[in-house]
Amino acid sequence: MEEKIASSSRPTMHFIRQVMLRSVRGVLNRAGMELTRYEGDLEAAKLKKIFSGLNELAKMERALVPSEEVKFLTFAQRYLHLSKSQILQDLFVLHELGEKEDGYFVEFGATNGIDSSNSYMLEKFYSWNGILAEPGRVWHESLRANRRCKIDHRCVWSQTGQDLEFNQVNEPELSTINAFSGADRYGQYREAGSKYYVETISLNDLLRTHGAPPEIDYMSIDTEGSEYQILSAFDFEKYHVKVITCEHNYTEARDKLFSLLSAKGYVRKFQEFSEVDDWYVKM
Structure with a gap:
């Protein structure tokens, strides 16, 4: 079994950003639309604000973000460098x-x-x-x-x-x-x-x-x-x-x-x- 060392080169903000983009894509998909160019279709400043806010909520584990979801996001960020899933x-x-x-x-x-x-x-x-x-x-x-x-x-x-x-x-x-x-x-x-x-x-x-x-x-x-x-x-x-x-x-x-x-x-x-x-x- 190979060594499982958490990567320090992947910032939490990058991971949270990717998760939020997936959530946005999910909403668009249900509406019959697709998001193919992230930066071109969504304003970067607004995205940054959303990601920053979610990150702060995750740190505080406020009721607005269920604790089980926070735990999963924290876990996933830690091991993201190992993942091959889509x-x-x-x-x-x-x-x-x-x-x-x-x-x-x-x-x-x-x-x-x-x-x-x-x-x-x-x-x-x-x-x-x-x-x-x-x-x-x-x-x-x-x-x-x-x-x-x-x-x-x-x-x-x-x-x-x-x-x-x-x-x-x-x-x-x-x-x-x-x-x-x-x-x-x-x-x-x-x-x-x-x-x-x-x-x-x-x-x-x-x-x-x-x-x-x-x-x-x-x-x-x-x-x-x-x-x-x-x-x-x-x-x-x-x-x-x-x-x-x-x-x-x-x-x-x-x-x-x-x-x-x-x-x-x-x-x-x-x-x-x-x-x-x-x-x-x-x-």
Whole structure:
């Protein structure tokens, strides 16, 4: 396990600024808008004032900022230099599980296993092990080169043994089962994708095939549209998953995922930070 030394080169203000920008982007996304040039679209002076104010509130732990959120922000700033996740998912997991070592993860889609990975930090610095699933051919070689855990190239789906058309696009992180290509605001980027068929495996069979333990510390689900279909077929009685991060991209599936996971005893946390994801903890 590699040394985990907090970086002193990342000022708290920079981190708070990034979190606030994510919150602003989340609001715009829900309104069907995008923030692509931060400094050009928002006045720097106003942003600085907002960040300074939030930072002061965090220091004082006033009621205006819930103490649990303050603790998470403080923790995330401390370990930000280790994170590979796109929007702090790995730090959320680490925070919720008390910096647990030797944990177990399941992540799909895994892309190349490093960039925007929600499990890379856990494997590299905290000696976690687990399963990665990624059907996109563009990622297969790099994924196997980058990670030491178990890897499956089948497409996680509600059923095993189907052949589904997969759409691999120029922005490969947006690749998905073709039936979901137009399900979110990124549909236009998938119109010219390369199509090929992939074999499916259910989440239950994925875990069984690779010998997953009955208690799974963390599950990361980012399949660009099929998340609800996968989880609705999952055996929550056989496997106890402590923390789940699940992409929703502000589609109608978000409410269905919330209803499903709430009924299974999960609580959604930190919506102001999680953007296109929802983060759940089993209570």
